[in-house]
Amino acid sequence: MGKSATVLGREIGKTGREMNALLRSYGYLTGEPGAYSLTDKGQKYGTQEDHSRGNARSLHYYRQWTTTTWSDETLPALLNDMANAPTPPEPAESFPDDDVSVAEAEPVGATDRGASGSTGTPVDLGVVAIAAALLVGAKAAQIAAPHARRWWSETAVPATSRVLKRLKRQDPSDNDAET
Numbered sequence: 001m002g003k004s005a006t007v008l009g010r011e012i013g014k015t016g017r018e019m020n021a022l023l024r025s026y027g028y029l030t031g032e033p034g035a036y037s038l039t040d041k042g043q044k045y046g047t048q049e050d051h052s053r054g055n056a057r058s059l060h061y062y063r064q065w066t067t068t069t070w071s072d073e074t075l076p077a078l079l080n081d082m083a084n085a086p087t088p089p090e091p092a093e094s095f096p097d098d099d100v101s102v103a104e105a106e107p108v109g110a111t112d113r114g115a116s117g118s119t120g121t122p123v124d125l126g127v128v129a130i131a132a133a134l135l136v137g138a139k140a141a142q143i144a145a146p147h148a149r150r151w152w153s154e155t156a157v158p159a160t161s162r163v164l165k166r167l168k169r170q171d172p173s174d175n176d177a178e179t
Contacts, residue, residue, distance in 0.1 A: 002047065002069025011075060026081045028074070036068065045074040 009019030020036060023029045028042035038046055052064045 002071065003074070004067070004069060008070055008075050008078075012079075022078065022082075026078060026085070028078070029068075038068065045077060046070045 004016065005019040005023065006016035009016055012019075014022065017033065020029060020033065023042070024031075024036070027039055028045065029036045030039050031037050038048055046068050048066050048068045050064065050066050054063055
């Protein structure tokens, strides 16, 4: 039975992302998050399958993705590689969509202004607030885009067409008689 990276990771207390990073570090995967492919070593233990949903002719919605499943022998082989490695491979890269909590982030005014030679510049909180609002707005627009497209094509365009047809059917001489 095939297991996902998340299921393999649960067995050793790791998340799916951490497990994919380990598999990449030890040569089972190549690529970046969201676009991994199996190496020759990884093909011994895993298989990849392509999936799609939607109509390929439709611009509205067509999704494609690849799933990787691992055999039961993958985890023992990975643990053996980890135990026999003289030095661990490079640390796993940080993922661009990982969230940093407010408690973990360095406070805005954390530069040491009292030390000699300090070049810390104060940060304008207004600029930070505007930048954060733009990022949130961009993410919201990205999430809402498919819904807005559907609303436009299924609701707004037909309603506008009906109104235009009604206006064209009206006799212009009726408007002149009333004024």
